Amino acid sequence: MDTAETGRHPLDSASVLNAKKTLFELLGRVGVFRGEAEELVALVEAGAVADAHSEAGKAAGAPAGHAELYVTGWHDGARAVGEEFARVAERALERAIGPAVSGPMGGARVHHPVGRVDVERAKVAVxxxxxxxxxxxxLDPEVSDEVLTAVLGTMSVVGRVGYAGQLERFTEAHRQRLDRLYARYGPGSPIAVHGRYSLLHSPTSIAVLERLTGSPAALRAEWEHAELPPAWLEGLSIAWQASETPQD
Structure with missing residues (x-):
């Protein structure tokens, strides 16, 4: 459809609301609570606005052949639109998670309990x-939930929202070392799943390693609070250190 001809986009507010209500209904039928569904949808909406902000920043410059005053006005207008996109994205994020009250990786367990949606999003990421x-x-799925809850407990709510990207950057930066780590200690290696290297048989190990390098003290505190086996964390730490350099 050519929206320029009709003068309006087919996705008006009523149609968008209808789509959201339909999604909530479908998610509710498979056991997703309304509050959890609303949080996920709000995060997607905030991300869509953030993407629009990014795309607007890539827009081409003013059309050629115009006077300097026109070009200046074009750039001023583009800057104003970009700034407004940024504000809209911030408001959308606040609707999803509430006002940000601490830094991205600040301690969060007291003020921002880790919820089921947080854990599920982390699972999808790792x-x-x-x-x-x-x-x-x-590894037992219930144990995986407990491990991820401890990992996420080291972060503020803002840090959890952006954790998937943080994990991707971590794995990209340490790809060769991770290859060595899992080859020596993970599934398929001579190391048994039961023991100090058990976590390397679980996707949660990626998240634990990221926190071990980024916030070790906070991770150890949350680990102790969750009463998880200390040997798992120590074993992963030992294996990570041993994988820093290739074997001869």
């Missing part, structure tokens, strides 16, 4: 990253 280095997990 699983494909882990499979790039290893095979499917043999």
């Amino acid at each position: 699983t494909p990253l882990h499979l790039a280095f290893s095979t499917t997990s043999d």
Whole structure:
């Protein structure tokens, strides 16, 4: 459809609201609570606005053949639109997670309890990253939830929202070292799944490693609070250090 001819976009506010309500209905039928669904949709909306802001920043400059005053006005207008996009994106994010009250990786357990949606989003993030280095997990799913809850407890709510990107940057920066780590200690290696290296058989190991390098003290505090086996964390730390350099 040519929106220039009709003068309006087919996705008006009523149509968007209808789509959201339909999504909430479908998610509710498979056991997703309304509040959790609303949080996820709000995050997608905030991300869409952030993407629009990014795309607007890539827009071509003023059309050629115009006077300097026109070009200046063009750039001023583009800057104003970009700034407004940024404000709209910020408001959309606040609707999803509430006002940000601490830094991206600040302590969050007291003020921002880790919720089911936080854990599920982390699972979706870590699983494909882990499979790039290893095979499917043999670790109890309930244990995986407990591990990810401890990991996410080291962050503010803002840090959790952007954690998927943080994990991708971590794996990209340490790809060769992670290859060595999982080859020596992960599934398919001579190391058994039961023992100090158990976490390397789970996708959660990617998240734990990222926190071990980025916020070790906070991770150890959350680990102790969750009463997770200290040997798992120490074993992963030892294996990570041993994988820093190739074997002779």
